[in-house]
Amino acid sequence: MKKIKKRDQEYIKQNNLKMILDIIKDKRPISRAEIVKIANMSPTSVSRIVGSLMDLGLVKETETYSNGVGRKAILLDLDLESVITIGVYINKHIINVGVVNFGGEILYKDKIDLNPKDIYPDILIKKACGLINDVIKNSKIDSSKVIGIGVSLPGIINSKNGEVIFSAPLNWKNIHIAQAIESELNIRTIVDNDVKLKALAESLYGVGKNSGKTALVNFGKGVGSALIINGEIFRGVTNIAGEIGHITIDPNGILCECGRRGCLQTFIVEDNLIEEANKVKKIVDIEEIFEEARMGEDWAVSILERAVTYMCVTINNIVCMYNPDTIVVSGSLVEAYPEILKEVEEKCKTFIWAPLRGTFKILYSELKSQSDIIGPSTLASNTFLSFDI
Numbered sequence: 448m449k450k451i452k453k454r455d456q457e458y459i460k461q462n463n464l465k466m467i468l469d470i471i472k473d474k475r476p477i478s479r480a481e482i483v484k485i486a487n488m489s490p491t492s493v494s495r496i497v498g499s500l501m502d503l504g505l506v507k508e509t510e511t512y513s514n515g516v517g518r519k520a521i522l523l524d525l526d527l528e529s530v531i532t533i534g535v536y537i538n539k540h541i542i543n544v545g546v547v548n549f550g551g552e553i554l555y556k557d558k559i560d561l562n563p564k565d566i567y568p569d570i571l572i573k574k575a576c577g578l579i580n581d582v583i584k585n586s587k588i589d590s591s592k593v594i595g596i597g598v599s600l601p602g603i604i605n606s607k608n609g610e611v612i613f614s615a616p617l618n619w620k621n622i623h624i625a626q627a628i629e630s631e632l633n634i635r636t637i638v639d640n641d642v643k644l645k646a647l648a649e650s651l652y653g654v655g656k657n658s659g660k661t662a663l664v665n666f667g668k669g670v671g672s673a674l675i676i677n678g679e680i681f682r683g684v685t686n687i688a689g690e691i692g693h694i695t696i697d698p699n700g701i702l703c704e705c706g707r708r709g710c711l712q713t714f715i716v717e718d719n720l721i722e723e724a725n726k727v728k729k730i731v732d733i734e735e736i737f738e739e740a741r742m743g744e745d746w747a748v749s750i751l752e753r754a755v756t757y758m759c760v761t762i763n764n765i766v767c768m769y770n771p772d773t774i775v776v777s778g779s780l781v782e783a784y785p786e787i788l789k790e791v792e793e794k795c796k797t798f799i800w801a802p803l804r805g806t807f808k809i810l811y812s813e814l815k816s817q818s819d820i821i822g823p824s825t826l827a828s829n830t831f832l833s834f835d836i
């Protein structure tokens with residue numbers, strides 16, 4: 448009985464530490480009085496918990512002017528150098544690695560380009576480990592401060608056991624990547640889906656910072672979405688929630704990379720737009736379709752208009768399902784061609800189901816490709832930071 452009670456107290460204490468730390472992270476720098484208001488706790492409790500966080504070296508006092516009043520106040524901020532994590536982003540063309548501080552800032556980064564033969568799991572993992580080692584060394588950080596590595600890649604991921612269940616772009620099945628990196632480098636490692644981690648980064652450090660319910664939709668080589676509720680990734684039972692690109696739109700439609708027909712993403716992804724264009728003219732990349740459309744070629748305009756329509760279908764489906772306050776639009780298709788964004792925004796004004804119009808903001812990824820590193824490093828920080836004192 449006594450034991451259980453002790454464990455309960457320990458649990459409450461850990462939760463309180465995490466809650467106050469999250470408030471400081473979100474509102475930094477912040478005074479104790481403001482934390483009292485937000486946390487709805489007594490000043491004594493807040494002071495005690497802040498004291499523990501300072502003992503852990505995670506939080507420090509800074510003297511600065513408080514807003515408006517003009518007199519000096521002691522504010523609390525994160526000790527940015529106290530926790531370092533490594534963010535790794537992998538796709539079939541590139542490995543990106545960055546060293547990230549406690550405030551989600553990239554201190555140093557590097558990348559290597561991959562050849563098609565490099566994407567075999569053993570070769571790729573070896574290259575990633577080599578790059579992680581180099582980046583840690585070249586960043587000149589104190590490597591003892593590194594608490595973990597987060598890995599982001601496209602596919603279905605079991606983040607609990609660190610397994611890539613299936614990644615179509617990499618052609619991987621059942622690869623235990625987290626374990627492999629962990630045993631090679633002796634640093635705790637976690638892996639998750641790239642779109643989910645992008646959403647996490649945007650909701651904590653990017654355009655979704657003031658949103659409690661952020662959905663991110665990614666239009667690029669595939670179409671994916673993710674939902675962040677109060678700073679946490681909504682995963683569903685097996686971490687597949689948000690795979691909106693594989694919603695069936697036309698059961699007799701063209702084949703998708705997933706092996707089924709008529710998935711939503713087959714109407715939007717670059718490769719399919721290029722294939723469609725080739726029915727009319729020899730086209731090798733999406734840029735050419737945009738060029739032809741700019742010159743007023745009807746077929747090119749029609750291809751892009753249809754893509755815009757299905758991008759609006761995607762956004763409408765997301766808001767109908769999740770009712771978020773913010774939709775962050777990201778991905779190579781929209782980042783490379785801002786004009787497509789304008790059209791999506793314009794069409795959404797009338798296309799979105801009426802009760803949902805005006806209930807959410809459409810924002811554009813602020814962090815862009817930086818989120819590929821900040822997302823996984825944030826997951827590593829959230830997962831491996833312990834409050835043992």
Ligand SMILES: [Zn+2]
Binds near residue numbers: 703706
């Ligand atoms: Zn599919």
